[in-house]
Amino acid sequence: MSTDKTMSAGPLLRRTAIRDYGVYLALLALIVVNVVITPNFLTGDNLRTQLVQVVPTLVVALGMALVIGTEGIDLSVGSVMAIAAALLPLYLGYGVVASILVCLLAGALAGLLSGSLVTFAGVQPIVATLALLVGGRGLALVIANGQLKQLYNPDLLALGSSSVIGIPLTVLVALALVIVVALLVERTTFGRQLVAVGGNRRAAEFAGLPVKRTLLTVYVLSGVFAAIAGVLASARLTASDPSSLGLLIELSAITAVVVGGTPLTGGRVRVIGTVAGALLMQLIAATLIKHDVPASITQMLEAALIAAAVLLQRERRSGK
Secondary structure (H helix, E strand, C coil): CHHHHHHHHHHHHHHHHHHHHHHHHHHHHHHHHHHHHCCCCCCHHHHHHHHHHHHHHHHHHHHHHHHHHCCCCCCCHHHHHHHHHHHHHHHHHHCHHHHHHHHHHHHHHHHHHHHHHHHCCCCCHHHHHHHHHHHHHHHHHHHCCCCCEECCCHHHHHHHHCEECCEEHHHHHHHHHHHHHHHHHHHCHHHHHHHHHHHCHHHHHHCCCCHHHHHHHHHHHHHHHHHHHHHHHHHHHCEECCCCCCCCHHHHHHHHHHHCCCCCCCCCCCHHHHHHHHHHHHHHHHHHHHCCCCHHHHHHHHHHHHHHHHHHHHHHHHCC
16 A cells, blocks of 8 residues: 555656756756867856847736736736837837836836726737737837837946946846845735735725735736836847847747746745746747757747646646
8 A cells, every 4th residue: 555655646746846846957957068068168258148039028027927826927028028119119218217206107107007998908818918919019110119229328228238347237137036026925914914815806905905006916016027128138239129129039038937837726926946947948049040950949849848847737737
């Protein structure tokens, strides 16, 4: 009898280990593969490039993780990035700080709109945010008159190109946001409420938790984080391009979150796993590009990773 239990426990432990640590193992394996097959992979310039390029996806994924933790989804993040990029050059005459604040306010309002539809109107998150996904980019193009605009503000350009002790400033901003989100989830009452709402919304309501306020807050935060990503990406590119900025980034962000161990069914947020997931997606894309593999293969791999992660999560919930 005990032998049977031991034998059945073995596969369960392996699945649990893959689910909880698979993203780190996959990232480590991909790094090793690149060390072997990719010339100059470990050079400082290449590592710096990878870190800089992952910043927008990582920042968006942090906000996405909060939303998914409540059993929601936010498909509007790419369009919110585009709106922020479109607004950024319009207000640079008032100073870079004022311009960035306008962008963050726009992101908050976009999140407030999506969150209100979900919280008060009872619209499914995928429908509510899909509306802004479509309409938001159109709004961004209207704001920018459909034109790419070069950014000449020296303070803004410094944000995209400066370094502190050899670390790009945009990477330090992303790192600070990771710490903030980790503390928010693990150390605050709001973080516990978020997890409770995602785990069982009805039970959270019966327990007297502020369910509506929590839902509204996570969508606002997701919008703000998307706006930050739009500002950082525009500063790095030294241009505002709402037609392409953030295009399909919602898919990369969702993949990073899910592969990182945050279940689509809510009730859990893995911040460090999200970071690892974003790095994994960036490294996969960079590896394929360096070896002349079509970009369509990257999208297929993202789909496969999501399917595998969801399957593992399904087994966890069913107790298999």
